[in-house]
Amino acid sequence: MATALALGLGLGATTMASATSTPTPVPGASTEAAHAPKAKAGNGKAEQLAAALAAKLGVDKAKMSEAMKTFRDASKADRTAKEAALAKSLASSLGIDETKVSAAIAELRSANKKTKHLTALKTRLDKAVASGTLTQAEADAVTKAIEKGVIGGGAKK
Template sequence: MSRSTKVAVASTAAGLLALGGGLSIAGQAAADPTTSPSSSPSASPSNPGPGKGGHRGGPGRGSHDSDLAEKLAEKLNVDQPKVTEALKAVREANKPTSRPPTGASPSERPSRPDPATRDAAQAKGLAEKLGVAEATVTKALEEIRAEQQTERAAALKSRLDAAVKAGTLTQAEADAVTKAVEKGVIGGR
């Protein structure tokens, strides 16, 4: 692919992501449920709710957290309020102890924990708080993440198909965006 084609595809992808705030590709690609819960009502997949297109942990995470607690409670056969409290306690126990100074350079910022290590710690903490086997919690979290990824992929395909139909993107550009998301070039960490 030529440099100008790459620039065009990257620009198109960036524009699509900027305009597709409600899709929240970037905010939820990893489906990381490690922020504080809220009592906000959950949003539907077609209407992700306010703030969902922003950054991770920003406004709108409460809906995601409430949805996670609901799905996890269902899969584990545990009351949702108990799951919500367990999620909150596990997040509090696993959050970083200090924040980097304002204006800190990337080298001064603490490194992110390995996702597998973080997920294992979360599953272990939830299992202890809920009185459920760790393997059962791990399996439930993996299933929920897979379901969320499938929902995001379907929403992205729908948005891209609409953009192609409207003439905003060519099919080749839509395919390039899809490939970039699948390969983790955009929309992930």
């Protein structure tokens, strides 16, 4: 079962990765469009891309942002449907309750997301240590606090 689940997740993750990747802004786009202010935290790259594409294509930035949001929303719904279909297929093929398979997929996806988050955090903390913004002890304390769930929604025991 673990092999089939891992294989299924691998196929689903490949689909998800291509559906959620954000292209790099087009080279040669106007400086103003390429350095557009962030609308929301965590959405800066999408807003910058929208501004650059809008400038390059001669369309309104708000209209471009809305079109890109529509695409992202549809991709997310499609990804959810594919994951549900994977769980249903695995459950049927393996004779396991679909709810159990769905829960296992969600659990693995969550663990993968946390690992990626910690890896990105470690990279940022390493840069802060290298630049002298933090000491290694401070960076280690932040990492430990997140891993123990004291801050940032890490594992709580």
